[in-house]
Amino acid sequence: MPQLLHLDASARSDSFSRELGVAFVDHWKAAHPEGVYTYRDLVADPVQPIDEARVKLATQSSLNGVNDLAAMDEVATAPELAGAWAATRPLIEELLAADVLVIGTPMYNFTVPGALKTWMDRVTLPWLPLAGKSAVILSARGGAYGPGTPREEFDFQEPFLRAYFSVLGLEDLEFVHTELTHAAVMPFLARFRDVHEASSGTALDRVKALAARVPAETPAV
Template identity: 50%
Template sequence: MPNLLHLDASARRASFSRRLGDRFATAWRATHPGGYVHRDLHAEPVPFIDEAWTEICDELLRRGITDPARYAEVVRTPDQAAAWATLAPLLDELLAADVVLIATPMYNYSVPAALKAWLDQVTFPRMKLAPRRFVVVSARGGTYAPGMPRAPFDHQERYLRDFLSGHFGIDEPELVAAELTNALVDPHLADQLDAHEASVAAAFAQVERLATGERAA
């Protein structure tokens, strides 16, 4: 049975990225009677990696170990054991998943520190996770669509696409974004409310399609 790992990274309890993630998870679980793990990276922050983590990483490189089942072989010192105790449950959840759902807002043109901390903990040299499926649902205060003035400042989608491809070997991560969420609170974007609502509606529709197995257009 397929397993879904659902990650939330927003600091808001009622955020658009959480709503998109919940919509995907609900629809996916209705059609896939498999396992489901939800991890709220904001409510339960993942610690930043420390020097002991880097020592584990270095030893994996020295010994040419690329199989995650063998990572624990290089753990030697008490500090390394403590680092391993932190990362092992996160890594186990990731490796057990067939589908990884990342629900994240854009913060300051990129991803929240909570998500970056998780990515750092579970990423090791030459680690390939294909053919796992990665779906990213996100929300952004402005619009960063191709051709828009702020498109060059989008270091959220570009970072995640490059990261998932470059580190995990995921050639086609599926990304969905709801834009212009700040139109609800920023008077300077009040004339963009219709565009925001259209973007949200399109994002929810795409999430529903992805949850049933359709690939992003």
């Protein structure tokens, strides 16, 4: 049966990225009624930032040729590593179990929020295999950063996430952006409200299509 891991990283409980996430999950569950759904709110339940012990964990995994959870369990028995591994292992288990990863994330200061970056720092180990999985990034941006816009070159969100997941072998990566969300609340952007509403509508339509498309079976390992 297919498994979906859903992460939220917005500091706002009523954010546009969270709204897209709810829509995606509803459509995905309808398309995959037998599917397994796991949710993690990276703001309400923040991940522990990496520290020296977590860095040593990555170093030791490389030195010992670790390539799976069981081998990492053996390396992490050292007292100075056990705590770091205890904070890391459950997150990696969730990620490895998922066929589909859905991340709801706003753009903060042209890139991803600290809550999401902390999760990425915590789960990423040299041996982490994500090949064969699918990921959908549900993004909300206060301005416009699409192709041809004046701020296109300021988008460090999508290029960063594409680079991150490609290094880990995950190539099936889709982005859905709702742009100009600030137009809904900031008077000086009021003239762009129609553009925002069109972007939001397009995003919701795309979410529905992607939720039905993502793999229905666990990829062969």
